Amino acid sequence: MKNLGFLLFFLLGFYTASSQSDLGKTKPKLVVGVVVDQMRYDYLTRFYNKYCNDGFKRLIMQGYNCENVHFNYVPTYTAVGHASIYTGTxxxxxxxxxxxxxxxxxxxxxxxxxxxxxxxxxxxxxxxxxxxxxxxxxxxxxxxxxxxxxxxxxxxxxxxxxxxxxxxxxxxxxxxxxxxxxxxxxxxxxxxxxxxxxxxxxxxxxxxxxxxxQQWKTLYPIDTYTESIADDNEFERTYKDEKRPVFPHDL
Incomplete structure (x- = not known):
């Protein structure tokens, strides 16, 4: 994992408008841990306006957002990252x-x-x-x-x-x-x-x-992704028999 990405624990099965103290009194029925491979923290802010209200925005606004964390080891391969996140060591x-x-x-x-x-x-x-x-x-x-x-x-x-x-x-x-x-x-x-x-x-x-x-298409029109570099750039490789590494991709 070139970039360890981030871990967000969020609770499903209950959501109320009660205070945080009230939430602490209730044991959740389900706890879900999600790891997004190679998703750097700055993606949360860079693409914030493109996230829906029930997705990352909800996790950011209604959850805990750890803004000052680091990992003190190399290399950051996927297995190493998963083990480090869930063992805490x-x-x-x-x-x-x-x-x-x-x-x-x-x-x-x-x-x-x-x-x-x-x-x-x-x-x-x-x-x-x-x-x-x-x-x-x-x-x-x-x-x-x-x-x-x-x-x-x-x-x-x-x-x-x-x-x-x-x-x-x-x-x-x-x-x-x-x-x-x-x-x-x-x-x-x-x-x-x-x-x-x-x-x-x-x-x-x-x-x-x-x-x-089916094809892998962008959620929004490609020309609206102003936060990113050009779709066709020298940092990407083609997938399978593609002539150019651009959207839409044939999976």
Whole structure:
């Protein structure tokens, strides 16, 4: 992760006009942690006028906005960022020092969440994963333990490491997207032996394929994005067989 982006915890399931003191008396039914890869903090202010009232603006105005934070480690790869955010510590403590690294004891390169002790659930391959290389607990583990394991902790992401590491060691489930010919969400036997029905239903719904068969267009007319540099610039590469790296993109 070249830029660690930001973490916003927001509460769903309850919203009232009561004071902050009243909110503190009510336990939320759902807590959602969201990490936006490579979204720098200044994007919140630079593109503020293009955000809707129920999206980032709501989080900024009605939540807590941390304006003076930093991360004291390098490099800022995605696995390192996810582990650091959810453990609250640094790579030398939580053990996730990169997405991939060389293990001098095993004498080979390893991937941060690979674990051949477990099997793929929901596909033929791609799910031999677990969080065992992360050497500390996470805030999600703490929340789970605080509820005497009665609550549920689930991680969902396109990338396996982004679903597994934030969910912690005690998670009920973690799901990630297995692309290419599979095109569905899968998991690991570390969490379960079979995908739940709601995941199976999503996988056969065709939603992912429908999404990929459409063009990626800008929300607003391209000429209104005055906060950004030109769409066609030397800092971007083409996607697949594109002739120019410009919107709309054919996914």
């Amino acid at each position: 640094t790579p030398d403590i939580h053990g996730i020092i990169s997405n991939n690294w060389y293990d001098k004891d095993l004498k080979k390169s390893i991937y941060c969440v690979d674990d051949n002790r477990y099997k793929t659930v929901g596909a033929k391959s791609g799910g031999e994963k677990s969080p065992y290389r992360m050497q500390t607990t996470t805030i999600t583990d703490a929340l789970h333990l605080a509820q005497n394991m009665n609550g549920k902790v689930i991680g969902i992401s396109i990338k396996d490491r982004a679903a597994i590491l934030p969910a912690g060691h005690t998670a009920n489930a973690a799901y990630w997207f297995q692309g290419k010919k599979t095109g569905s969400f899968i998991s690991s036997s570390f969490y379960m032996d079979k995908l739940p029905k709601w995941v199976e239903k999503f996988n056969i719904s065709g939603i992912a394929e429908k999404y990929l068969n």
